[in-house]
Amino acid sequence: MKILIPLALLLVLATPSVAQQAGEAEFGKRCARCHDTAAAVAILKPHTDAKERAAWLERKLSRHHARDAGERKAIIGYLERALGATK
Ligand code: HEC
Secondary structure (H helix, E strand, O other): OOOHHHHHHHHHHHOHHHHHHHHHHHHHHHOOOOOOHHHHHHHHOOOOOHHHHHHHHHHHHHOOOOOOHHHHHHHHHHHHHHHHHHO
């Protein structure tokens, strides 16, 4: 049974579409009641430097509704893709 969890994680990380859905689902669960995706992307837009943005988001979200590192990673990935789609 114990092997199933790392295997499932590996699958999620290895399959972009699955990882994307996980990020979207986490965002829906953790963030959407206060921010819709467009609003969250609008918040990110002034942070034009990708490295600075990633570091800022990591700091911000670790204290703001996404304390779990895995969840935070999925949500940040989802937001980065949403931001990329609006460029
Ligand atoms: C309970 C409502 C609520 C939830 C849930 C919530 N937020 Fe927020 N968020 C706010 C409010 C209010 C602010 C503005 C005040 C602040 O910065 O804390 C904000 C600010 C932010 C900011 C900008 C902060 C800044 O310093 O400019 C980001 C980015 C953000 N939220 C992303 C998220 C993400 C991603 C999630 C899900 C993990 C999330 N929020 C969940 C209410 C919420």
